[in-house]
Amino acid sequence: MKAISYARYGGPEVLEYGEVREPKVGPDTVLVKVRAAAVNPVDWKCREGYLDGILEPVFPVVPGWDVSGVVVRPGAAVAEFGAGDEVIGYVREDFLSRGTFAEYVAAPLRTLARKPRALSFEEAAGLPLAGLTAYQVLVKVLRVKRGETVLVHAAAGGVGSIAVQLARHLGARVIGTASERNHDHVRGLGGEPVAYGEGLAERVRGLAPEGTDAVFDTVGGDALTVSANLLAPEGRLVSVTDTDVVDYGGRYYFVRPDPEDLGRLSALADQGVLSVHVSETFPLERAADAHRRSQEGRTRGKIVVTVGG
Known part of the structure; x- marks a missing residue:
């Protein structure tokens, strides 16, 4: 599958667009076809090694923790989602490796909730983290x-x-x-x-x-x-x-994945309480430019990487 990845710490120039191995779907994970992935400051901080003291990298690392997409296949122990369900997720694990800047991501069940119907995939990708x-x-x-x-x-x-x-x-x-x-x-x-x-x-x-x-x-x-x-x-x-x-x-405080909290946020978006402003979108192959824009630190709302329909 196509993805953005980096094989060493460094600036945006270490990000490469190309083929990586499709993730395996464990019993408690959900294979999601990514539609959009938001950029967060923590993404480039991880890429530059600032979180090395708390998160072990397994190179090559696919960056990205925010996602919106469609379930392709739930793991054997997952009853909450089925193929075709639209979901959002804060897909953070306790190591750096299989992120969301890719065509597919294997997301642990504890990171996911149903996508708010009121938001586009691009807007929804900016909601989780x-x-x-x-x-x-x-x-x-x-x-x-x-x-x-x-x-x-x-x-x-x-x-x-x-x-x-x-x-x-x-x-x-x-x-x-x-x-x-x-x-x-x-x-x-x-x-x-x-x-x-x-x-x-x-x-x-x-x-x-x-x-x-x-x-x-x-x-x-x-x-x-x-x-x-x-x-x-x-x-x-x-x-x-x-x-x-x-x-x-x-x-x-460092945010943690919580499916119940994420579900509440999704409901609030559907009720019109929450909106997500997307300032700019970049295609997956230009994710390095999205990282550069994020590092400028002047973004209103969210920067989002789009992966496909």
């Missing part, structure tokens, strides 16, 4: 409640844009940091935008003089210092980017 990150942080870690004020960093990005929508659905007021060009987009999601840069703390204080009840950080670095100073007395801080968050009394 970003949606699960937002859902698990807001609901399970920050435990956001109705009436609270939540600050979301990079509110126009892949994770941030879904976090804004989910927090509003939970009944929270949302302030979102974003570049000026994305302020209307953040407003459209239900958030109150504020610009990055010098004076951020004053701008947020102007909207929330008593401080914020929760901060969802997807940026790290200086944003953590600002965030810690903006918290109300009992405020909570979580970062999905920077482990230094613990130095500020917060928590670092």
Whole structure:
């Protein structure tokens, strides 16, 4: 089958388009014909070796954790899906090898849910990792409640844009940091935008003089210092980017596959609560260009690789 893979760590130039062996379908896996696969910052971080300390690579590695597609064949122990079912998945295993930038992926059952009917395959591919990150942080870690004020960093990005929508659905007021060009987009999601840069703390204080009840950080670095100073007395801080968050009394969180959480996100998309903005698509053979665009760090919503009909 055709796929993108890399045989060593490095920049986008190590990505090669060509034939790889079709994955085997184990008892608890599902063979999925890939229609689209979203690009996430973690993809290029894995490719460059930044996660080598926690994820063993089995070269050649096919990158990609997000997928939308159609079930070709369920494993012998799988009763939840049948051939022809449309699915989405956050196909992360405990090693790097068989990713989603390919014509087919063998996805563990624990990574899959039914695709929302309201979203195209391209939009649906952008939901799993970003949606699960937002859902698990807001609901399970920050435990956001109705009436609270939540600050979301990079509110126009892949994770941030879904976090804004989910927090509003939970009944929270949302302030979102974003570049000026994305302020209307953040407003459209239900958030109150504020610009990055010098004076951020004053701008947020102007909207929330008593401080914020929760901060969802997807940026790290200086944003953590600002965030810690903006918290109300009992405020909570979580970062999905920077482990230094613990130095500020917060928590670092790495998203996990969860089929029930993913199913809830799919249902919310069908109810019109969640939308996924796809900023750009690339064909599979141009996945290296998609990685380059992701590394620029200025994407509104998601970048998606399309694999075929």
